[in-house]
Amino acid sequence: MMMPELTVSVIAAGAVGGAIGAIARFLLDRYLRAGILLANTIGCLSLGLLVGLVSALAASGAADDQAQWQPFAVGLLALGLTGALSTFATVALRAALKWTAGARWKAVGMWSIHVVCGVAAAVAGLVLGWQLAV
Structure with a gap:
């Protein structure tokens, strides 16, 4: 079960997790030149890891869905x-902004690196999560 039923505890967990994630993103962006790239890559890796872990546990039949993926954890971590x-x-x-300023290759390069790093991190997270679960 990846998407939990919307309850007050899931909303509260999402709010707490969202506050932590937003602060982390702000600090990464403020203090590191590639902070947004790092935040996006870590986010993709984390979500891939969580999905891989849950998927592997579900496939192995190690536990039922509720035992594997508590709604509070979905709200806090994933959402x-x-x-x-x-x-x-x-x-x-x-x-x-880069595109409209005429730096079109920089704009395309920025998107490309974020997409490539994000997809690679998500795949790595899925594989790692699967391996950790089995």
């Missing part, structure tokens, strides 16, 4: 923390 940490909207805005 809140990872959702707020990764921000492709910021990349879109920065790429659009």
